[in-house]
Amino acid sequence: MRVSVDGSDVEVPAEATVLEAIHAAGRTVPTLCFDERQAPFGACRVCLVGVAGAPGPQPACTTPCRADIEIDTTDAVARRVAAAVVELVLSELPDPPAVHTELARVARELGVWGREPRWRGAVRERRQDLRHPYLALRHELCISCGRCVRACDEIQGAFALTATGRGFEAGIAVGMDVGFRESSCVSCGACADTCPTDAITEPGLLELLA
Numbered sequence: 202m203r204v205s206v207d208g209s210d211v212e213v214p215a216e217a218t219v220l221e222a223i224h225a226a227g228r229t230v231p232t233l234c235f236d237e238r239q240a241p242f243g244a245c246r247v248c249l250v251g252v253a254g255a256p257g258p259q260p261a262c263t264t265p266c267r268a269d270i271e272i273d274t275t276d277a278v279a280r281r282v283a284a285a286v287v288e289l290v291l292s293e294l295p296d297p298p299a300v301h302t303e304l305a306r307v308a309r310e311l312g313v314w315g316r317e318p319r320w321r322g323a324v325r326e327r328r329q330d331l332r333h334p335y336l337a338l339r340h341e342l343c344i345s346c347g348r349c350v351r352a353c354d355e356i357q358g359a360f361a362l363t364a365t366g367r368g369f370e371a372g373i374a375v376g377m378d379v380g381f382r383e384s385s386c387v388s389c390g391a392c393a394d395t396c397p398t399d400a401i402t403e404p405g406l407l408e409l410l411a
Contacts, residue, residue, distance in 0.1 A: 205271045219272055220248060220261035230274050231283060231307045234346040235262045236395050239355050242347050247283045247307060251276025258282055284311040290344050292318040293325055293369065298342065303397035323369055333381030335388055335403055338373075342400035345371040349392035349401055361386040373400075 202215050206226035213222045218241065223230055234245040243263035251273035252259045258279035261272075273279075287308050291297070297315075298304045308314040325341040350362045350373060361384040365374045376384030393401045 202266060202268050204266050204269065207272070207274055213266055217266045218262060219250060219252065219259065219264040219266055219270070222266050222270075222272060223250070223261060223274055228274050230261050231287075231310050232262060233287075233303065233307055233344070233397055234348060236348050236352070238395075239348065239351045242351065244345070244347055246286050247311075249276075249279035249283045250274050251279050280311065284313050287311050288313045288316065288318065289320065292320050292322065295324050295327055295341050298398050302399050304344065307397075325369075330375065330381070332383075333386070333388075336381050336386070336390070336393060337402050337404050338375065338381070339400050339402075340372055342398045343372045344398055344400075345373075346397060348395040348397065349373060352391040352395045353386075356391050357387065357389045359385050359387050359389070362392060 202213055202217070203210055204213055204222050206223055206228055209226055211222060211226040213225050217225070220230065220232070220235070230250055231247050232245070233247045234242045235248060241262040243260045246260060248261040249258035250261045252264065253271035253273075258276060287304075290304070291308060291313065305314060328340040330338040330340070345364065347364060350364055353359050353362045361375060361381070363374050365372055375381050375386065390403055393403045396402075
């Protein structure tokens with residue numbers, strides 16, 4: 202199937218998503234809740250792009266391609282909305298994310314890294330769970346992208362993590378909020394590997410390998 206990405210034609214499989222077409226064309230678009238090892242989720246609305254004929258920006262990761270679709274990764278409205286989404290996410294954190302994280306990289310790409318927040322509101326309370334010997338959970342850095350939960354479910358099959366709350370109170374819990382050690386966690390590290398903010402890290406393992 203032939204589609205157009207930023208004015209260039211590319212051939213993609215019939216079941217391809219817009220994001221897959223963008224990658225096939227050698228182009229990129231920011232993502233936060235997307236991990237190629239997991240089923241597309243479409244939660245963060247950071248991968249927005251312009252699609253000819255659509256009423257507004259579309260999420261690239263969950264939008265299916267169709268023959269002769271015209272995709273614009275530089276669409277001004279899509280970029281503005283995506284930047285605002287990331288800016289809002291950053292405004293809730295008590296501290297800026299570490300510079301090596303995906304969230305920081307996306308913020309730089311969208312031009313909102315280091316910017317003074319335009320919106321002042323509630324900031325997440327610092328809360329850490331250090332009960333596991335190898336995994337640390339910093340709740341205040343969780344942006345509810347769902348990647349850790351899906352990694353635990355889809356990749357490892359441990360089902361140790363659960364999405365909790367709504368809106369500003371949204372986050373994750375380990376088991377019935379008993380911590381990694383007492384849950385069905387098998388210490389595989391898939392959650393830490395996929396986390397885009399360092400909300401889940403492996404400090405204990407790093408110390409052992411040092």
